[in-house]
Amino acid sequence: MPWSILKLLRENPEELKKSLKRRGMDPGVVDEAVRLDNEWRRLVRLVDEIRHRHNQVTRMIAKARDPEERRRLIEEAKRIIREREELEKKLQEIAREREKLLLSLPNIVHESVPDGQTEDDNVPIKFWGVPRVWRGHLEEFRRQTERWGFKVPHEVIDWKPVGHADMLEKVLALGDTYKAAQVAGSRFYYLFDDIVWLDAALLLYAIDFMTRKGYRLVLPPYMVRYKVLMGVIDIETFKDAIYSIKDEDLYLIATAEHPLAALYMETDIPEEELPIKLVGVSPCFRREAGAGNRDLKGIFRVHQFHKVEQFIYSKPEESWDMLEELRENTEELFRGLGIPYRVVNVCAGELGHVAAKKYDLEAWMPAQGRYREMASISNCTDWQSYRLRIRLVRRKGMVRDYVHTLNATAIASTRTITAILENFQDEDGVVTIPKVLRRYLEIFPRAPKDYIYPARRVKRE
RNA sequence: GCCGGGGUCGCCUAGCCUGGUAGGGCGCCGGCCUGCUAAGCCGGUGGGGGUUCACCCCGCGCGGGUUCAAAUCCCGCCCCCGGCGCCA
Incomplete structure (x- = not known):
């Protein structure tokens, strides 16, 4: 047992x-x-x-x-x-x-998880970068940092940055969510030219980074059976997030985590093969049924996006170290991009059924004056492996245990793009492309290299 | 999608026709033996329950059915292999 x-x-x-x-x-x-x-x-x-x-x-x-x-x-x-x-x-x-x-039953909450029921109860554990803070957000910024005893160095600016949604559709004119709404519904989008290049470059950046760390690159199925989903998520998440295929026992994945977890379903893994570290790349499909009117504008919360996902199968006694490794990976990726962020330890009430502990990486969004979720990093312990019957076999005494599974975002394309649009725009609406992406863009003659230029002048009041 | 062959306790395999406690090999675990290693010998090797080493139940891709009794017979589904068809 x-x-x-x-x-x-x-x-x-x-x-x-x-x-x-x-x-x-x-x-x-x-x-x-x-x-x-x-x-x-x-x-x-x-x-x-x-x-x-x-x-x-x-x-x-x-x-x-x-x-x-x-x-x-x-x-x-x-x-x-x-x-x-x-x-x-x-x-x-x-x-x-x-x-x-x-x-x-949800996973057992780890002792290091903070109490609380809402986002406000999440506890920041570190801040990185020098966020640009518009003068009008200063007080709000201090509340979000000093409340936890952090002194975060920041640059105060006098002009108010344009929000990512307006940047995309009005300033750069490289996205069209109105046409997409007509074609597919709200929370869909058309992206064009430089933003599409940016999307591709971000994915390559994350794939390159993770594979250099020794993670095995995987392109998984984009649809899975009901049985698989019940192994990796709870019924509530299923109802809110999952699209189904008519007349088939197939469901569109909400993240590569799902097929990656199922890669070893009903398998005994010899302990010497652990940890197994994977990096999956896939589109993600989410119904966002519980989201109401939140983030209706732009491409922050959408029904489909691309994501590079980290996934680890680990021995139980190593999983908490693995969680820190995944967090460090995600942080390195965002530090590479130069996006100021903080990491929060997600409170018990916001964990979701599956995770025993979860970190969110939140980017500073200069137009909103808030940190917003870009990535999440979870230790699911044996919650998924019990359901999927994924065990490790220890040589000594031939003991069978359940492995621990962990997952973490490397890069989610559309969200990261919103952070780039808000953090790296200048007063004239020109967006500077992070230097680390250059090598993934320069081989293409028509791809942007250093900047994305606005289609029209930014109007300021 | 159609036709044929197949799926057995980690791996390989016997048993299926002709229903009657699932056998063997490899690997692994534990022990014995042995200067060391190898070989050899003995026991174990899935899930569950339990008064926890007595014992019992379940388990042969999944789900039904027939029968006192199903790996074995019948039906449906999933997957794999081969052939045909279709196809970016």
């Missing part, structure tokens, strides 16, 4: 309740789960006993030579079956309920 949640449920249900309370969930499900688990175990014992009796009689029939004896035993077997069927029905019912409830 190596699954951490079941283990805790049986050995220390109070701890499990605490974890649920920290997530702002009803801890009552734990009592219900304990009750169902006990009842299930009781019924398993009963049913096993009857099956045993039936097996005994059945074996005697095979041996019986006397026809009268045989007839008598078959009658006896039939009688036992009638008795068995009733209990089996009950067991099946309880087993289903138990399974449903167990699979609905």
